Amino acid sequence: MKTWLERQRHLIDFTLASLARRKARNLGLVAVFALLVFVLASVMLFTHALRHEAKAVLRDSPEIILQRLVAGRHDLIPPGYLDTIGRIRGVQNKQGRLWGYYYDPVVKANYTFMVPPEGGIEPGTLVVGPALERERGIAENNGISFRSYNGQLFAFTVAKVLPRTSELVSADLVLMNEADFRAFFKYPAGHYTDIALAVANPLEVRNIANKLANALPDSRPILRDEIQRTYASMFDWREGLMLALLSAAILAFAILAWEKASGLSAEEKREIGILKAVGWETGDVIRMKLWEGGLVSLTAFLLGYVAAYAQVFYFHAPLFEPVLRGWSVIYPRFELAPVIDGLQVATLFFFTVFPYMAAILVPIWRAAVTDPDAVMRA
Amino acid sequence: MIELRDVRKVFNEGQHNEYAALSGISLTIEPHRVTALRGPSGSGKTTLLTLIGCLARPTSGRVSLHGRDISGLPERFLTEIRRKTFGFVFQQFNLIKGMSALENIMLPAYPTGRPHKELKARAGSLLERLRLSHRGGAKVEWLSGGEQQRVAIARALINDPEVLIADEPTANLDTALAKEFLALLERFGEEGRTVILTSHDPLVVESAAVHRVVDMRDGQIVSE
Numbered sequence: 001m002k003t004w005l006e007r008q009r010h011l012i013d014f015t016l017a018s019l020a021r022r023k024a025r026n027l028g029l030v031a032v033f034a035l036l037v038f039v040l041a042s043v044m045l046f047t048h049a050l051r052h053e054a055k056a057v058l059r060d061s062p063e064i065i066l067q068r069l070v071a072g073r074h075d076l077i078p079p080g081y082l083d084t085i086g087r088i089r090g091v092q093n094k095q096g097r098l099w100g101y102y103y104d105p106v107v108k109a110n111y112t113f114m115v116p117p118e119g120g121i122e123p124g125t126l127v128v129g130p131a132l133e134r135e136r137g138i139a140e141n142n143g144i145s146f147r148s149y150n151g152q153l154f155a156f157t158v159a160k161v162l163p164r165t166s167e168l169v170s171a172d173l174v175l176m177n178e179a180d181f182r183a184f185f186k187y188p189a190g191h192y193t194d195i196a197l198a199v200a201n202p203l204e205v206r207n208i209a210n211k212l213a214n215a216l217p218d219s220r221p222i223l224r225d226e227i228q229r230t231y232a233s234m235f236d237w238r239e240g241l242m243l244a245l246l247s248a249a250i251l252a253f254a255i256l257a258w259e260k261a262s263g264l265s266a267e268e269k270r271e272i273g274i275l276k277a278v279g280w281e282t283g284d285v286i287r288m289k290l291w292e293g294g295l296v297s298l299t300a301f302l303l304g305y306v307a308a309y310a311q312v313f314y315f316h317a318p319l320f321e322p323v324l325r326g327w328s329v330i331y332p333r334f335e336l337a338p339v340i341d342g343l344q345v346a347t348l349f350f351f352t353v354f355p356y357m358a359a360i361l362v363p364i365w366r367a368a369v370t371d372p373d374a375v376m377r378a
Numbered sequence: 379m380i381e382l383r384d385v386r387k388v389f390n391e392g393q394h395n396e397y398a399a400l401s402g403i404s405l406t407i408e409p410h411r412v413t414a415l416r417g418p419s420g421s422g423k424t425t426l427l428t429l430i431g432c433l434a435r436p437t438s439g440r441v442s443l444h445g446r447d448i449s450g451l452p453e454r455f456l457t458e459i460r461r462k463t464f465g466f467v468f469q470q471f472n473l474i475k476g477m478s479a480l481e482n483i484m485l486p487a488y489p490t491g492r493p494h495k496e497l498k499a500r501a502g503s504l505l506e507r508l509r510l511s512h513r514g515g516a517k518v519e520w521l522s523g524g525e526q527q528r529v530a531i532a533r534a535l536i537n538d539p540e541v542l543i544a545d546e547p548t549a550n551l552d553t554a555l556a557k558e559f560l561a562l563l564e565r566f567g568e569e570g571r572t573v574i575l576t577s578h579d580p581l582v583v584e585s586a587a588v589h590r591v592v593d594m595r596d597g598q599i600v601s602e
Contacts, residue, residue, distance in 0.1 A: 003491030010488035021476035267475075274472045277433060278486040278533065279461030281454060372460075373428035375472055 011284065015291040018271075030300045036253045037304025037352055038311075039246055042320055044344050045312045047239040052339045054231040058224060062095075062196035063205050065222045066212060077219075079190035084215055085197065090208050092200040096192030098181050102146065102174070107135045113185070115178045117196070123177045125159035131171035133161045148184050156180070197221075242320060258359045269367050276372035285368040286361075293360040297353045305345070313338040380407040380430055380541070380574075385439030385449075387425050387597075399425040400597045403439070408590075409540070410570040412563060414583045417594035423576035424469075424545055426594070430574060431543045432460040461486060465534030467544040471526045473518040473533075479505065479525075480514040483532045490537065497536070504532040508562070524555040531562065542566060544575040548582055556581050563587040 019026050066085070068075045077096060085094050099114040111132065121127060126144065138144055138158055145155040162170045181187065197212075199205050209221040243250075264272075272285050280288075311317055387400040400422045407413050407430070415423040428434040429441055432448060435456070441449040448459060465486075473482045483501040505511045508528040513521060518529060527547065534542055548556040556579065564587040566573050577583055583591050593601045 005491075006493055007489060007491040009494065010491070013494070014485070014488060017477055017481060270472075271474055274474060275485065276457075277460075277466060277468070277472070279457060279537070280486075280489055281457045283454075284489045371434055372457075373425075373433040375433075375468065 007284075008287075011288045011291055015288055015295065018288075018292060019295065026296060029296055030303065032253055032256050033297060033300035033352070033356065034304035034307070036250060037301050037348065038308045039250060039253075040243075040348055040352070041305045041308035042311055042317060043239055043242050043246070044348060045308055045340070046317045046320055047235045047242075048341050048344060049312065049339050051232055051235050054235070055228060058228055058231070061224055061227070063199040063202070063224050064197040064209055064212070065097075066195040066197060066216070067220045067222065068194075068216075068218055069220050070218070074194075076187070077192040077195055081216060081219070082192075082195065085195065085212065088208060088211050088215060090199055090201065090204045091197050093198035095196050097194050097196050098178060098187065099193050100181075100185055104136075104146070109135065109172065111172045111174050113174045113176060113181060115181045116175050119178070121175055121177045122159065123179055124156060125177070126156045127160045127162060127175040128158055129162050129170040129173035130164045132174065146184070148186075150186065154180070154184055254355075258355070264363045264367050269370075270375075272364075272367045273370065273372065273375035276368070276370075277375040282368045286364055289360060289364040289368075290357065293357050294353075297356040301349060301353055305348070309338070309340075379409055379444060380572075381405075381440075381442045381445075382426075382429070383440045383442075385426075385429060385436045385441060387422075387429060387434070388437040391437065398597055400429070400436075403597075403599060405592065405599060407572070407574060409572045410567075411589040412567045412573040412575070412587055413590045413592065414588045415574070415576045415592050415594055416578055416583045417576075417600075418578060420596075421594040422597040423594055425597075427543055427545055427574065427576055431464045431466060431541075432456040433466075461489065461537060463540050465537065465539040465542045467527070467530045467534050467542070467547055469546040469549050471530040471550075473526060473529060475519045476517060478515050479510065479518055479521065479529045479532075482518055482529055483536055485536075486533060487536045501532065501536060504535055505529075508532055523550055523552075524558060527551065527555070527559065528562075541572040541574065544573065546576055546579075548577065548579045553581065560585050560587050 066077070066081075068077050068081070082094055082096055085091060095117050097115070097117065099112060102111045102113050103109075104111055111129075115121075116127075128138065128144075133139065136144065140158055140160060142158050143155060144158060145153055147153050156176070162173065162175075176184070182189065197208070199208055205223055205225070209223060212219060212221045275285055275288075276282070311319065382403050382405045385400055385403040386398065389397045389399060403422075403426060405426075415426060417423050425434075429436050429449075436449050439449070440447050443459065443463065448456065451459070474485070480498070480501050483504060484497045487497050487500075502511065502514065505514050508531060510525060510528050510532070513525055513529075518526060521529065527550075531542075534544075547559055551559060560582065563573060563575075563582075563585070567587055567589065575582070575588075582588065592599055
């Protein structure tokens with residue numbers, strides 16, 4: 001065992017010396033390889049973190065949202081619907097929600113106006129999202145006015161700005177009092193935008209959705225799981241799109257790395273011949289070269305992955321954010337929680353380090369099995 | 379003792395450019411003696427050396443070491459014999475550029491798994507013996523021809539082999555350096571080491587350090 005360890009140590013020593021001797025080539029190889037890993041890992045980390053974030057946000061959302069449809073379009077919930085739902089077993093809590101969109105021509109952006117279910121907002125005041133604070137340059141206690149859809153001007157005071165930590169979902173949010181909301185949008189009394197339902201037993205969610213559809217045939221129940229799936233597929237789609245856009249560059253880098261890694265120079269072949277002649281076995285030569293490839297590819301993988309991690313979680317992914325995140329008009333600014341998915345790391349490792357090792361193995365094997373007497377006749 | 383019985387070596391066998399480098403060589407090399415293979419270029423000296431040193435296998439015939447037939451052994455076993463029994467000094471020295479003299483000397487011992495400290499000490503003592511201690515850390519491409527040869531000799535001796543094989547050892551040396559090599563050769567003879575070398579340099583083959591000269595021509599032994 002000790003001899004084996006010493007042997008490996010000698011091989012690593014020789015490998016490191018070999019790498020140092022061909023500094024320019026190896027540094028170039030590490031740079032190209034690391035860049036490749038950086039691009040792939042950035043896209044993967046960013047979309048994974050977004051998915052994670054969306055999931056975390058949706059965790060607290062209601063199990064079912066009920067909307068009413070008229071001619072296939074979303075319409076207001078008329079009075080009486082909440083009472084009908086009250087008779088369905090399994091529904092723990094039900095609440096009519098009031099929300100809508102408002103286009104602000106000043107910043108050419110859409111806001112989401114909403115009445116918080118728990119209330120608590122004084123008439124004539126607003127609680128606004130951080131993007132509004134930024135875009136409109138407003139702060140607490142400032143006045144702000146909006147012209148409603150019928151042309152009437154409404155003036156409000158900003159009571160509070162929502163914290164940045166929730167910006168993914170609250171960037172363009174404007175929370176207001178119910179009376180203000182109804183007056184601003186001319187919402188009829190007793191009508192709601194939709195209904196949020198809490199269901200105690202997660203296994204019952206689908207059954208309750210069916211019951212709702214039967215009891216209120218003009219309504220559409222939307223399950224939280226479905227929203228989560230939609231988010232997931234949207235981020236998957238964006239990730240795929242990004243990777244497709246980058247595929248040409250990725251392929252070019254991959255070919256470059258393959259080309260550089262798989263070709264043995266005349267000097268390297270000569271060295272292999274010398275090593276064999278002085279008593280190295282074919283296996284020793286292959287092991288040494290595998291150490292070499294392993295060190296190059298692992299270093300590059302780590303460098304690329306760490307750089308991608310830093311780019312995504314510390315520098316807010318400036319390279320890929322516009323495509324991958326996408327939002328309405330006002331972009332939320334938010335801190336992504338650093339999340340690493342082990343399977344994703346393993347996948348990336350498998351598709352980068354393994355092909356590299358395969359690329360170097362064949363030419364090395366071919367050089368290593370040549371007769372050692374070639375060196376005598378050279 | 380090394381014995382060759384009716385050894386043939388054919389290159390590119392069965393092809394239009396088939397070439398017999400050795401035909402019917404039978405030779406016994408006594409231990410603890412310096413044997414020189416002499417002959418013109420193309421006479422088969424180097425090929426014979428590669429067969430003796432387990433760098434290649436004969437096309438037919440037998441090569442035996444201490445009575446054990448080694449001509450049919452698989453490569454792995456041949457490598458082990460080569461590493462343990464033979465030390466090689468190549469005509470072009472074949473040192474690895476970019477590495478120091480000391481590192482080059484230690485190379486053949488890496489697969490043995492001997493502790494690094496021990497190897498370094500052994501390489502250092504060989505350098506000292508060859509009056510090259512001051513150049514141990516120098517990269518081999520910075521060394522003179524004579525120094526490079528001494529590094530190659532030290533490398534050949536790192537595993538303390540029974541047999542030292544040298545291919546045209548003075549071909550790249552001037553007279554003064556060739557004489558220095560002969561002095562070393564004499565020392566190896568005195569130490570009782572078996573040395574087999576090829577040369578057509580009269581300075582070498584006619585020196586007192588060489589105990590036996592085998593003449594070759596056209597892949598055959600012509601006289602002893």
